[in-house]
Amino acid sequence: MEKKIKVMFRKSIMSSSLVIVSMFALLAFGNAYAKGIRTAAITGAGKEVSVPAKKGPFRIGFSNGFSGNSWRAMALDxxxxxAKNNPDVSELIVVDGQGDVTKQVGDIENLMAQNVDAIMVIPNSGTAVAPVLRKAMRAGIVTVPFNLPVEGGQYHAFIGxxxxxxxxxxxxxxxxxxxxNAKILAFDGIPGNSYTAAGWKGAQQAFKESGKNIEILAFEPCNWQEDKAKVIMADMIAAHPKIDGVWSDGGQCAAGAMKALIAANRPLIPVTGDDYNGILKLYDKYHAQHSNFSISLISExxxxxxxxxxxxxxxxKGESMKAQQIIQPKLITSENYKELMRPELPDGVFTDTNLSDEALRKLF
Amino acid sequence: MKPTKSFSTLPESFNRIGAVWFAVAGLYALASIHSPAMFQYGQVLNLLQVAAFLGIIAIGQTFVLLVGGIDLSQAGVVTLVNILSTSIMVGKAENIVEAVILCLFVSLFVGFINGLLITIFRVTPLITTLSMNSLVYGSALVYTGGMPHGKIAPAFEFLGQGHFLGIPVTGIVWLTLAISIGYASLHTIYGRWIYAVGANPQAARLMGIPVNSVLISAYMMSSLFACLGALVLTSYIGLPSLGIGDQFLLTSIAAVVVGGTALTGGVGSVFGTIGGTLFITILSSYTRLINQPIGIQFMLQGLIIALSVLMYRLVQKNRLG
Incomplete structure (x- = not known):
């Protein structure tokens, strides 16, 4: 009984300190957009933006660059x-650019013609949509690109x-x-994409600062697909007796590379990636037998x-905020991977989601 | 009646088949000198394992090119088969037969519709198969809602990941299929019909060959081998992936053409396609191992393919006098 009370007491202290920490975090982030915080902090940066308040409920358009992968499907769901559960939103109109840069510009024009109150965009090309977003802004429509950046800053707020x-x-x-003196392999996503290019630049900066001599054996595009990553890694394994690590920004690339090592009976090595369930499950299954296997993942x-x-x-509604809302997901490693892993769900799930297991099971 | 082109071009096609092997040997020697890792036994086995996916798919494309057509729907079929097979198997051995049969059926149906549109409704092969590719890929998207699920059964892994006497099973499957189909296409009546229809459909019709049936069957063969290649690839990776087929959209045609089969039809062979497949696989592996930016790799690949085709066209011209 006494023990139980102690536990309860400890728990209540912990939870109240958590509340205090969160309050301090909110204060520290100042203008950060706070309502939507889930598993990561969001910090505000850039200029302050606001528009004259309108009366709701609002009609919102979403121009999705394409919809052909599970990340997009989950984000859309x-x-x-x-939108269904938000009383301030009367209608959500979703249009799909099918991966086509020009079609997406037309899609946004169409949303403008339908007099929506706000347009959300994941751009196929950050330069191609910039002029049409500027046009929408001038027409009094709130523009919110997210996930992938838009050039020139001619929009109200970006989140990503x-x-x-x-x-x-x-x-x-x-x-x-x-x-x-480590030798590593690095993976690009789709050849020439700016997202991976920026990440890879950051990684190389970190390698340099580490003071270690890290040799890059190759920087190869695997289109964020396991099969391609596995074929590339198989080539590398045959060519190099020693590969010490793999850098990538996608868990699929990491999982494909590890599967090639398993197929070749080679020990698993440190990898990086994101919140792809496949790599979390793979780590869970193999890390006990492979002492050198480690994960450093950051979700999208x-x-x-x-x-x-x-x-x-x-x-x-007339609130003001900073134009850049930057999500700062935490690093997932061997210590905390279980918080994100969904052992019962398919590999393709991106686990940093607000969807329940049940909703995900319905989706997949 | 003029003699059909098929008979007069048979010696020429043998000549072209020979040329691709010179190209493969030359490229392999060059790659091994530049990157000695290419010469290791482990890398040879690895090349054999991964070449098999393209190799099996390209057998089917060879038939379509031989009848003077083109099949751009193979990429879509590969994706659909990958999605269907994993979602039906869901990791259970008892579902393997059902998954394989359904995939074969769907693929043959796709090939049949391609053939029907091309022969009966006279839609050009390029447009027919390109639209079919969109249709098939689109249905994979609709079926999964963008979120593919399922996985292969462990018992199915042997096909794509297993080894027999130290040799990858994928390679054994590919070479067995290619050699037997290659032999059959040169020594059976059906094989001769394929060449005759490709060389001159009018003449073939006058000779009493059921041209439309032969054309339809060629597209069905193409889909069938796309399906077989996809099953082997699915077994290799074990999971569904919506982008898995894209890589074969043009490489399957490149492998066949580099292998000496003419885009105009009637000339070439499955044996040449084995060489063409090896050429494309060695080339991509080689450019990967020399650690150059992807742009340089693409340029090198394009240049070497163009050069090799040009070179052996010249060799062939000289030989023919």
């Missing part, structure tokens, strides 16, 4: 759920992660795990679509 900071953080952690939260909508609604 979370957004649809949130900072890929170069993410790359720096995973690179820094990987460098700690690597021996000196799918719930950012919901925060983007909340930002749009707040702006429409």
């Amino acid at each position: 979370a957004l649809r759920n949130a 992660t900072d890929p170069s900071k993410k790359g720096y953080a995973t690179g820094k952690r990987l460098a700690v795990e690597l021996p000196d 939260p799918t719930w950012q679509s919901v925060v983007a909508m909340e930002i749009a609604v707040s702006l429409l």
Whole structure:
């Protein structure tokens, strides 16, 4: 009994200190958008923005660059759920650019013609959508790009992660795990994409600062696909007797590379990636047998679509905020991976989500 | 009646088949000198394992090119088969047969519709198969809602990940299929029909060959081998992936053409495609190992493919006098 009370007491102290810490965090972040905080802090930066308040409920358009992968599908599903349950949103109109830069510009023009109150965008090209977003802004529509950046800053607010900071953080952690004179393989996503390029630059900066001699055997695009990563890694294994680590910004690349090592009976090595369930499950299964196997992962939260909508609604209600809302997801390592792993769900799930297991099971 | 082109071009096609092997040997020697890792036994086995996916798919494409067509829907079929097979198997051995049969059926149906549109409705092969590719890929997207699920059964792993006497099973499957189909296409009546239809469909019709049926069957073969290649690839990776087929959209055609099969039809062989597949696989592996930026790799790949085709066209011209 006494023990129970002690535990309860400890718990209540812990929870109240958590509340205090969160309050301090909010104060520290100042102008950060706070409502949507889920598993990560969001910090505000850049100029202060606001628009004249409008009366709700609002009609919101979302121009999705494409919809062909599970990350996009989860982000969209979370957004649809949130819109349905938000009394300030009367309608959510979703248009799909099908990966086509020009089609997306037309899509946004169409949303403008439908007189929506706000337009959310994940751009196929950050330069191509800039002029049409500026046009929408001038027409009095609140514009909120998210996930991938838009050039020139001609929009109201952007929400997303900072890929170069993410790359720096995973690179820094990987460098700690690597021996000196290490040889590593790095993966690009789709060849020439700016997201991975920024992350890779951050990682290389961290390697340099680590003071260790890290040799890059190759920087190869695997299109964020396990099969391609496995084929590339198989080539590398055959060619190099020693590979000490793998850097990538996608868990699929990391998982594919580890599967190639398993197939070749080679020990598993330190890898980086994101919140792809496949790599979390793989780590859980193999880390006991492979002492050198470690993970340094940073998520790209799918719930950012919901925060983007909340930002749009707040702006429409006349609230002011910083134009750059940067999500800062925490590093996932061997110590905390179980918080994010979903052992019962398919590998393709991105686990930093606000969707329940049940909702995910329905989706997959 | 003029003699059909197929018979007069048979010696020429043998000539072209020979040329691709010179190109493969030359490229392999060059790659091994530049990057000695290419010469290791482990790398040879690895090349054999990964070449098999493209190799099996390209067998089917060879038939379509031989009849003077082109199949751009193979990429979509690969993706659909990957998605269907994993979602039906869901990791259980008892579902393997059902998954494989359904995939074969769906693929043959896709090939049949391609053939039907091209022969009966006279839609050009390029447009037919390109639209079919969109249709098939789109249905994979609709089926999964963008979120593919499922995985292969452990018992199915042997096909893509297993070894027999130290040799990858994928390589054994590929070479067995390619050699037997290659032999059959040169020594059976059906094989001769394929060449005759590709060389001159009018003449073939006058000779009493059921041209439309042969054309439809060629597209069905193409889909069938796309399906077989996809099953082997799915077994290799174990999971569904919506982008898995994209890499074969043009490489399957490149492997066949580098292997000496003419885009105009009637000339070439499955044996040449084995060489073409090895050429493309060695090339991508080689450019990967020399650690150059991806842009340089693409440029090198394009340049070497163009140069090799040009070179052996010249060799062939000289030989023919």
